[in-house]
Amino acid sequence: MNWVEVTWIVMSAASLTLGVIQLLVWLKRRSQYAPLLFFALAASATGFGAFELAMMRAPSPVDYAATLRWAQVLLTILVLSIVWFVRLYFGAGRLWLAYLISGLRLLALGLNFVTGVNINFREVSALDQVYLWGGVAVSGPVGVANPWVIVPQITNVLLIAFVVDASIALWRRGGADARRRAAIIGGSLVLCISAVGAFAALIITGLLHAPTIVMPGVFIVVLAMGYELGWDVIAVGQLAAQLRASELRFRAVVEAVPSAILLVNDKGIITLANAQAETVFGYERAELVATPVEKLVPERFRRSHVGLRAGYAGDPQPRAMGVGRELFACRKDGSEVPVEVALSPMRTGDRLSVLVSVADITQRRQVEQASARQRDELAHLSRVAMLGELSGSLAHELNQPLTAILSNAQAAQRYLAQSPPRVDKLAEILTDIVKSDHRAGAVIQRLRSLLRKEEAQRHPLDVNEVVEESLRLMRSDLLNRQVVVSSELARELPAVNGDRTQLQQVLLNLLINGCDAMDGHRSDNRLIIRTQGTANGNVEVSVADKGAGIPSADLERIFEPFVTTKSHGLGLGLAICRSIVEAHGGRLWATNNPDRGATLHCELPRRVP
Amino acid sequence: MPRMQPAPIVYVVDDDPDVLKAIERLLESEGLRVAAFPSPRQFLERYDRDAAACLVLDLAMPELNGLELQAMLERQASHLPIIFLTGRGDIAASVRAMKQGAADFLTKPVDDALLIATIRDALARDRALRPARIERERIAKRLATLTERERQVLEQIVAGKLNKEIAAELGTVEKTVKFHRANLMHKMGVRVVADLVKLAERAGVGSTPRT
Numbered sequence: 001m002n003w004v005e006v007t008w009i010v011m012s013a014a015s016l017t018l019g020v021i022q023l024l025v026w027l028k029r030r031s032q033y034a035p036l037l038f039f040a041l042a043a044s045a046t047g048f049g050a051f052e053l054a055m056m057r058a059p060s061p062v063d064y065a066a067t068l069r070w071a072q073v074l075l076t077i078l079v080l081s082i083v084w085f086v087r088l089y090f091g092a093g094r095l096w097l098a099y100l101i102s103g104l105r106l107l108a109l110g111l112n113f114v115t116g117v118n119i120n121f122r123e124v125s126a127l128d129q130v131y132l133w134g135g136v137a138v139s140g141p142v143g144v145a146n147p148w149v150i151v152p153q154i155t156n157v158l159l160i161a162f163v164v165d166a167s168i169a170l171w172r173r174g175g176a177d178a179r180r181r182a183a184i185i186g187g188s189l190v191l192c193i194s195a196v197g198a199f200a201a202l203i204i205t206g207l208l209h210a211p212t213i214v215m216p217g218v219f220i221v222v223l224a225m226g227y228e229l230g231w232d233v234i235a236v237g238q239l240a241a242q243l244r245a246s247e248l249r250f251r252a253v254v255e256a257v258p259s260a261i262l263l264v265n266d267k268g269i270i271t272l273a274n275a276q277a278e279t280v281f282g283y284e285r286a287e288l289v290a291t292p293v294e295k296l297v298p299e300r301f302r303r304s305h306v307g308l309r310a311g312y313a314g315d316p317q318p319r320a321m322g323v324g325r326e327l328f329a330c331r332k333d334g335s336e337v338p339v340e341v342a343l344s345p346m347r348t349g350d351r352l353s354v355l356v357s358v359a360d361i362t363q364r365r366q367v368e369q370a371s372a373r374q375r376d377e378l379a380h381l382s383r384v385a386m387l388g389e390l391s392g393s394l395a396h397e398l399n400q401p402l403t404a405i406l407s408n409a410q411a412a413q414r415y416l417a418q419s420p421p422r423v424d425k426l427a428e429i430l431t432d433i434v435k436s437d438h439r440a441g442a443v444i445q446r447l448r449s450l451l452r453k454e455e456a457q458r459h460p461l462d463v464n465e466v467v468e469e470s471l472r473l474m475r476s477d478l479l480n481r482q483v484v485v486s487s488e489l490a491r492e493l494p495a496v497n498g499d500r501t502q503l504q505q506v507l508l509n510l511l512i513n514g515c516d517a518m519d520g521h522r523s524d525n526r527l528i529i530r531t532q533g534t535a536n537g538n539v540e541v542s543v544a545d546k547g548a549g550i551p552s553a554d555l556e557r558i559f560e561p562f563v564t565t566k567s568h569g570l571g572l573g574l575a576i577c578r579s580i581v582e583a584h585g586g587r588l589w590a591t592n593n594p595d596r597g598a599t600l601h602c603e604l605p606r607r608v609p
Numbered sequence: 610m611p612r613m614q615p616a617p618i619v620y621v622v623d624d625d626p627d628v629l630k631a632i633e634r635l636l637e638s639e640g641l642r643v644a645a646f647p648s649p650r651q652f653l654e655r656y657d658r659d660a661a662a663c664l665v666l667d668l669a670m671p672e673l674n675g676l677e678l679q680a681m682l683e684r685q686a687s688h689l690p691i692i693f694l695t696g697r698g699d700i701a702a703s704v705r706a707m708k709q710g711a712a713d714f715l716t717k718p719v720d721d722a723l724l725i726a727t728i729r730d731a732l733a734r735d736r737a738l739r740p741a742r743i744e745r746e747r748i749a750k751r752l753a754t755l756t757e758r759e760r761q762v763l764e765q766i767v768a769g770k771l772n773k774e775i776a777a778e779l780g781t782v783e784k785t786v787k788f789h790r791a792n793l794m795h796k797m798g799v800r801v802v803a804d805l806v807k808l809a810e811r812a813g814v815g816s817t818p819r820t
């Protein structure tokens with residue numbers, strides 16, 4: 001074997017090797033066609049190398065011409081692979097040009113079989129023996145050019161134009177990788193195609209007596225492309241390493257977070273759990289991973305949780321779970337803990353996972369409960385103090401039915417003492433006595449409920465009802481202080497969630513304050529108590545007086561404890577009222593009226609069913 | 610009494626319908642004639658100023674309270690005896706009420722015997738004072754019809770002056786005094802001077818004592 005044979009065999013074998021590597025890459029990732037096209041390119045280069053070697057060793061012009069004719073098939077595959085590889089791999093290049101080149105090249109292949117002895121020669125009359133370096137003799141053709149050879153030559157020029165254009169586009173797009181790719185692949189292609197094309201043209205036209213030596217150019221192209229694709233494989237490896245590092249960081253962060261973290265996939269299966277999750281839920285990590293997340297949801301909510309999860313998948317936004325509701329998690333031992341849950345979607349590929357962060361809020365709940373208890377106790381004390389102020393009024397409210405009862409009873413005695421006794425009057429009188437007795441009972445009941453010391457409870461309440469109840473309690477006091485109350489109660493208000501006694505306490509306080517504000521202003525002692533819906537769907541109760549108003553510096557200060565403008569009282573009333581209202585999720589504030597006096601406003605959130 | 614008088618009326622005003630009805634019923638069981646009103650305004654619109662009556666009045670009421678109603682009646686020169694009923698022993702209010710001439714001041718719940726006795730007492734007082742008061746009012750009404758000159762002449766007559774002296778005092782002639790004298794005696798509905806003097810005394814005309 002001479003060095004030419006060795007070189008051509010090595011180039012063919014190397015092309016095949018590079019091609020097969022990319023074929024394997026393509027088999028792993030079928031959606032990427034660039035490696036497949038490269039394989040086609042490399043494989044046709046391999047075949048072409050063999051054909052070219054055969055041509056150089058052709059025994060006769062007929063053999064040479066026939067071999068060259070069949071080599072055109074491989075050249076066509078080569079050109080087509082180059083066009084579409086560039087188009088795919090660069091993501092650039094004019095599409096119409098790609099189609100035009102492909103069409104012309106196929107046309108040339110057709111002409112190759114129907115005109116001349118092949119597309120290059122009309123006829124090959126003889127073979128020249130050309131001596132290469134080292135005295136190796138190879139065959140070079142002598143013949144007449146096929147006029148149709150212009151078709152593949154135009155194709156070559158267009159191919160160069162296409163590659164140049166695509167490379168420039170890629171270069172302009174910027175990025176170190178893209179530029180290197182444009183330079184290496186684009187440069188090698190342009191260089192080799194023009195060199196090979198020019199060389200072939202010289203031989204065909206007979207200007208140069210030499211063997212057709214195309215393979216080295218093709219091989220350079222294969223090497224350049226292979227290098228680039230290999231670079232990609234390396235990049236994938238680097239990416240994998242980065243990914244592993246990022247995964248490690250993610251896990252480190254997840255482990256360090258003081259909340260329990262779970263990653264739940266679209267089927268509701270836990271795919272990851274951190275150390276804190278073991279503490280919160282009482283399961284070993286191995287017992288959590290690969291099991292349905294519903295096992296952490298208390299039995300009574302499990303069924304609805306599945307639906308809620310599907311709902312979340314429909315609108316995956318980072319948000320808190322179950323806003324406005326108390327959430328509980330179910331531990332391994334069956335006990336329940338109050339939790340706060342934050343959800344954030346994580347999309348991997350087409351699958352949606354949810355990162356769930358669960359905080360055990362048992363301690364916070366306990367602190368909240370303790371402070372709520374204190375607030376309730378303080379509210380109770382202040383209520384008792386307030387009832388002291390109202391005691392005259394309450395006594396009067398009780399006195400009225402007692403008066404009616406006594407007079408009715410004594411009237412009955414008198415009718416009975418008459419002769420004959422007027423029994424006919426008795427039924428009516430007794431009915432009235434019973435009615436008055438109920439009325440007295442209701443007063444006692446109201447009094448008792450205000451005096452009762454118990455934990456605040458939340459019930460759906462009609463604010464108008466609470467207002468009317470408070471006005472009933474105040475009735476006699478208002479009369480005595482010559483204060484006229486006009487109530488403007490909005491109809492069809494949404495219900496609020498609250499403790500009846502505490503809200504009544506707030507209203508009584510506001511009414512008493514309103515009366516106090518007007519003491520000494522003897523004319524037009526008028527309070528306006530108003531209920532209305534707010535723009536954001538809540539309920540506002542306001543009490544407007546016609547007193548002297550509040551100095552604007554004090555509008556906020558009056559809600560501080562021990563700040564009072566009155567000669568009596570501790571100055572705790574409004575401070576406690578505010579804490580009650582805020583515990584209801586509402587607001588309590590004061591404004592001055594445009595004409596005279598001040599208004600205290602209390603906004604309560606509507607009940608969320 | 611020479612004439613048969615209608616039974617006296619006990620007016621009751623209380624804004625609490627239950628109390629109002631019970632008091633009304635109690636008084637009716639005693640055989641009293643009762644007119645009950647749930648508000649001072651309705652009472653003011655409807656009560657009979659000339660009837661023999663007394664008023665049982667609640668102290669604390671919206672719009673117009675008991676003391677204000679009492680003051681209003683006073684301004685109307687009503688002599689209706691008022692018995693206050695109050696829920697609480699408000700000393701300041703009771704003192705004010707009594708100073709304004711209240712007949713009595715009772716606290717709720719009120720015992721029937723006490724209430725009825727107080728009412729009967731008030732009615733009896735009203736009955737005793739009423740004829741003299743009616744007479745006084747009749748005279749006052751007639752006095753109001755006198756001209757300024759006639760009134761001056763009347764005062765002189767009551768002082769026991771003679772026509773001639775009166776004429777000198779008022780700077781006129783005796784004839785004119787005689788004319789006024791005849792007119793005023795006609796207006797006062799008396800024929801003899803003795804009756805005129807008696808009337809004038811009752812009405813408190815002529816402060817100077819006769820010699």
